[in-house]
Each structure stands twice: as C-alpha cells, then as structure tokens.
Amino acid sequence: MIQVDGLRIRIGQTEIVHGVSFAVAQGAAFGLVGESGSGKSTILRALAGLNPDWTGRMAIDGTPMTRRRDRAVLRRVQMVFQDPYGSLHPRQTVDRALSEPLTVHGIGDHDTRILRGLDEVALPKTVRFRYPHQLSGGQRQRVAIARALMTSPEVLLLNEPTSALDVSVQAEVLNLLTALQRGRGLTTVLVSHNLAVVAHLCPNIGVMQGGELVEMVSAADLRLGDIHHPHTIALRALSVSLPG
Amino acid sequence: MLVDIANLHVAFPTPSGPAMAVRGVSLRLGQEKLGIVGESGSGKSLTARAVLKLLPGQASVTADRLSFDGIDVLTASESTMRKIRGRRAGLVLQDPKYSLNPIMTAGDQVAEAWRAHKGGSRKQARAAAVDLLAQVLIRNPADVANQYPHELSGGMGQRVMIAIMLAPDPELLIADEPTSALDATVQAEILRLIDDLVARRGMGLLLISHDLPLVGHFCDRVAVMYAGRIVEEVGAGELARARHPYTQGLLRCMPSLAHPQATLPTLVRDPSWAA
Numbered sequence: 001m002i003q004v005d006g007l008r009i010r011i012g013q014t015e016i017v018h019g020v021s022f023a024v025a026q027g028a029a030f031g032l033v034g035e036s037g038s039g040k041s042t043i044l045r046a047l048a049g050l051n052p053d054w055t056g057r058m059a060i061d062g063t064p065m066t067r068r069r070d071r072a073v074l075r076r077v078q079m080v081f082q083d084p085y086g087s088l089h090p091r092q093t094v095d096r097a098l099s100e101p102l103t104v105h106g107i108g109d110h111d112t113r114i115l116r117g118l119d120e121v122a123l124p125k126t127v128r129f130r131y132p133h134q135l136s137g138g139q140r141q142r143v144a145i146a147r148a149l150m151t152s153p154e155v156l157l158l159n160e161p162t163s164a165l166d167v168s169v170q171a172e173v174l175n176l177l178t179a180l181q182r183g184r185g186l187t188t189v190l191v192s193h194n195l196a197v198v199a200h201l202c203p204n205i206g207v208m209q210g211g212e213l214v215e216m217v218s219a220a221d222l223r224l225g226d227i228h229h230p231h232t233i234a235l236r237a238l239s240v241s242l243p244g
Numbered sequence: 245m246l247v248d249i250a251n252l253h254v255a256f257p258t259p260s261g262p263a264m265a266v267r268g269v270s271l272r273l274g275q276e277k278l279g280i281v282g283e284s285g286s287g288k289s290l291t292a293r294a295v296l297k298l299l300p301g302q303a304s305v306t307a308d309r310l311s312f313d314g315i316d317v318l319t320a321s322e323s324t325m326r327k328i329r330g331r332r333a334g335l336v337l338q339d340p341k342y343s344l345n346p347i348m349t350a351g352d353q354v355a356e357a358w359r360a361h362k363g364g365s366r367k368q369a370r371a372a373a374v375d376l377l378a379q380v381l382i383r384n385p386a387d388v389a390n391q392y393p394h395e396l397s398g399g400m401g402q403r404v405m406i407a408i409m410l411a412p413d414p415e416l417l418i419a420d421e422p423t424s425a426l427d428a429t430v431q432a433e434i435l436r437l438i439d440d441l442v443a444r445r446g447m448g449l450l451l452i453s454h455d456l457p458l459v460g461h462f463c464d465r466v467a468v469m470y471a472g473r474i475v476e477e478v479g480a481g482e483l484a485r486a487r488h489p490y491t492q493g494l495l496r497c498m499p500s501l502a503h504p505q506a507t508l509p510t511l512v513r514d515p516s517w518a519a
Contacts, residue, residue, distance in 0.1 A: 171497035
C-alpha cells in the first residue's frame, strides 16, 4: 500500500533524511522509532504532503506521489498529531473541526457523518458542540482521530498519538486505534519514541538514527531481544520495565 | 526531617464552591528519593509546590503541619520563603524551553543564580557557572556557557536548568516531571545525573512523575496519588506487588515489551477511590 524508496528529505539547507526505503502492506501497521532529530516525524510529514522538499520515490497503492498533491490523494492519507491541545483550533467547536475536512473534500451529508464519526471514537453526541478546552486530553485526541477519519482515508499517519496522555488514557486510545485499524483495514504508520507502544500496535518496526533507517525488526524479535544494531539494542535497554 | 507534611488540603474557589485539589496528604521526606506518581489533576504538583509556598494566590492551603527543615511554611513570611526557595530547595520544571530565559546565555543564567545566593564578583560567578555546567556533565562547558537557550537541545537545556538549581547547594531538589519533555535516551542520562548528584551531595529528592515504572526504578519510595489523596505508599522495589487497585490498574494498562497483550486492560475507576 505504501512504498518508499530512497527517500531524502531536506528542511531548508539541511538534509534530514538520507535515503530511507520501506514498504507497508495493505491493512498493515508499520512503526518508526528513534530519538528526536532522527527524522522519523519528518518522514511522516513528507508522506502526508506537508513537506514538498524531498527526492526519491513515494507511492500509495502504486500511484507515485508528486511534490504537489491533488485533493484526491490528500483525502486518502490523513494524519493525527502528537498534541491534541495544539492540533485542534481553540475557537472552533468539535462540530466545526469535524465538518471542515468534509467541506474541503466536497463530501456531503455532514450531520450523519459527524454523528457516526463521534460514535466510532466512542465520544458521546453531547461533545459535538463543545470547544476543545471543555474536553479532557483523551477526548481531544479522540476528536483528532475522528477528524482524520472523516474523509474515509486508506492510510492513517500517527505521530506520537499518545505521548501527551496519561497512561490510563493512553491504553484507551491505543485500544481504539487497534480496533479502528482492524475494523477499517487502515494502513497505518506510527511514529513514537516509546518502544512498548510501537510494538503493541505494529508487527513491523523500523529503527531510525541520524536520518537513516538502521534496522528493520519484527515486534516479536524486539520483544525477544533478537536485534542486531547497537542503536536498537540501546533503545530496547532503555525501555524500562518494572523490577521484580 | 527535611519535609514534613500532615493532612495538607489545597482548594481553589469556583463559582460553585471550593474545588478540593489536594485532600489530606501526609508525607515525610529525609535525605532520600521519594517519588510522587499520579495522573494529571491528581494534585502531585500542587503538593510539591505547597512545600515552597508557590501556589497561586487564590488557592487556600490548610494543613496540620507543613514544614521545611522545621520551618513552618504555612506561617512563614515571604522573606523567610525567599531564603528557602532556590537556596535550600531547588525546583526543576518540566520543559527547559519555557523555564530558561531566552535572551540570556546559559552561563549568565547559572552565574546569576550563583551570585544571587552566594554573592561574589562577576568573574567568580562566571567561573563557578562553568564549573557547575561541567558538573552536570556538559562536555564543553565554556562553549555552552556562551550559548543561548535556542541553541541548546532539550537535554542540554535541562542540564543547564539543573546547574542553576545546584548553584546555591540546596538540601532538597524538587523535580516536577524533569524528563517528560525529553527522549528516552536523554531521559535516562538526566535521571542518572540527578541520581548521582543527589547521592554525592546528600540531598533529598522529591520526584514528580506520571511514569510509574520510571519512578519505581529511580526512587526509594513511591507515593501514588489519586484525586488529591495518597492512595498508597510503597517501597520502590515492591511496586509490582502494589495493593491498591488504582496502582495495579495503572501498571496493567501500560503496553509492555515483555508481556504483549492484544487489548490493553483499561482503568475502571471505582468511585470509592476518590471518596
């Protein structure tokens, strides 16, 4: 579903990503881990069409992506950002946030779609006309997920979707993402620095360091410690679990 | 006892009556590492800030006892508190991006803290600042001293924050989510640094975090807060055998590398926990 070959991305004068290749099958979930500055979010933003300064090849479902995206491509690829406090407009109601993608893509029947969207992320109908500040962090992230799903995308890009949330809320959002991914057959790319979160959601994981993909591992091998690159080993060692 | 809190209550006025944010917290801290864990809104930061009398003006604070090294914080004057804050008890906050002054170099900020508490000449302060930056394991302290916060990475900025806190040789360090804005790799380095400094200087440490396993690794004791109360206090090594259903629920709902599960158990909140 997603093919990335020799992707190089620049921000200004600096090359951030130095030739990264990976592929994600239809309906699969792929994780990218690495420390900040390793280029994982930059790849996600380029996939979403938020940074046109790239070379190499990116294709969705066999269709090569161009520097400028037309609306049909953008509709198929949607993104959820890290901080639900920052990614929702503070002066727009949930209703407005959810209807905007519909308006942009010329999709009608707002009423039914918004209600269905809220229902899908397990939010009560009553939040529809609330503002973001009237919602909890977990509810806000649910709104952001619902917004990404409004255009019925095939690819969902998740950038640290739970790192701003409490662990109890994180569990609920992760369960929601698992259910949505299975239910809708969404192809997902998840970026996170939390190895346990990535391994929970993604069977296949790419480890990034300094703008390069240094190792590809399966979640199972990661759990067992069957990994080879020193950076992967270091990241795994840091993923603290409880003593005793 | 460095910190002695008994039955602390913090309330905020709202149109519909006072909102109780901290409800009867008691804890004691000596020269040890105590962690306070809880989710947003559980009152952990307010409890720590009450020790330094740094709560917003509209907050109403009552306690049977609230003392720092025998000094009654509740009745202490502002000038008494000024001698405690920074000098005897340092506070490290979450995000160095917001706690450092963006238009002063790192070295000037450390030097300012040193001079404010210890006096001395500009030249002495400057030398002390470079020395402190070296103590927080910055490899090229003289260069970093001349850099502005925007030129520093998150981990480096947090080291500078810690250097500022260490300048007056405090007896207590309160660290409020000191690493949650940082990467896992940097997080481990900063915690190791704090651990080392606390041990070497014989300080007390109050570490506030929402990360239960992290605090379990790092502290001697952990107090778990829920809805303004300490629901459980356990030795860090015994965290896995915690008894309160909230603590157990928190531990279970985290994805783990060692124990994969298809669906994460979510926390079912029993109203009696908050009663």
